[in-house]
Amino acid sequence: MITIQLNGEARTLDVPPEMPLLWAIRQVAHLHGTKFGCGISVCGACTVHVDGVPTRACVTPVSAVEGKAVTTIEGLADPVAAAVQTAWTALSVAQCGYCQSGQVMAATALLRANAAPSDADIDAAMDGNLCRCGAYPRIRAAIHDAARRLAGGAAPDAEAPAAAPAALGPSGPASGSARSATR
Numbered sequence: 001m002i003t004i005q006l007n008g009e010a011r012t013l014d015v016p017p018e019m020p021l022l023w024a025i026r027q028v029a030h031l032h033g034t035k036f037g038c039g040i041s042v043c044g045a046c047t048v049h050v051d052g053v054p055t056r057a058c059v060t061p062v063s064a065v066e067g068k069a070v071t072t073i074e075g076l077a078d079p080v081a082a083a084v085q086t087a088w089t090a091l092s093v094a095q096c097g098y099c100q101s102g103q104v105m106a107a108t109a110l111l112r113a114n115a116a117p118s119d120a121d122i123d124a125a126m127d128g129n130l131c132r133c134g135a136y137p138r139i140r141a142a143i144h145d146a147a148r149r150l151a152g153g154a155a156p157d158a159e160a161p162a163a164a165p166a167a168l169g170p171s172g173p174a175s176g177s178a179r180s181a182t183r
Contacts (some may be wrong), residue, residue: 004066004068021070022046022058025057034046034073037098040059044129073105076108083111083150084104090142093135110122117143122140126143
């Protein structure tokens with residue numbers, strides 16, 4: 001038996017200690033917003049927060065989070081999360097939506113740590129969160145939009161999403177990283 005704080009609630013899970021946190025969340029706690037994408041920590045679909053830090057649940061044994069606060073997309077509820085979710089909707093970020101819980105979790109952690117991220121900050125924080133639909137320009141624009149909302153600034157018109165920065169191509173950041181090449 002392992003006890004974790006799952007979305008603010010103490011949960012005792014009858015699972016083997018080596019079980020990946022992802023499967024404990026999905027199969028035992030029955031929270032299905034966190035997705036399985038790769039199983040090897042390269043896609044980000046399984047991102048949750050452990051004590052506020054974005055963590056890949058697919059490779060994290062549940063024993064590693066015993067006694068820690070684990071937040072899934074279902075438990076993400078504060079002004080930063082609300083701004084991110086509002087921006088995601090206003091800018092129509094999601095296409096298929098499969099990666100979006102991991103993207104939102106990573107973006108929320110970024111904005112909690114950095115209220116006014118640059119494009120480089122966004123690229124670094126979102127690196128490793130893959131979107132097979134190629135929504136990277138809208139993801140970046142939504143993070144900037146959420147930052148403006150949190151700062152009390154006017155959000156762009158939802159009918160005319162903010163233009164993608166020039167450094168972005170149809171496949172995402174032109175950073176030259178291995179991740180960029182796989183898009």
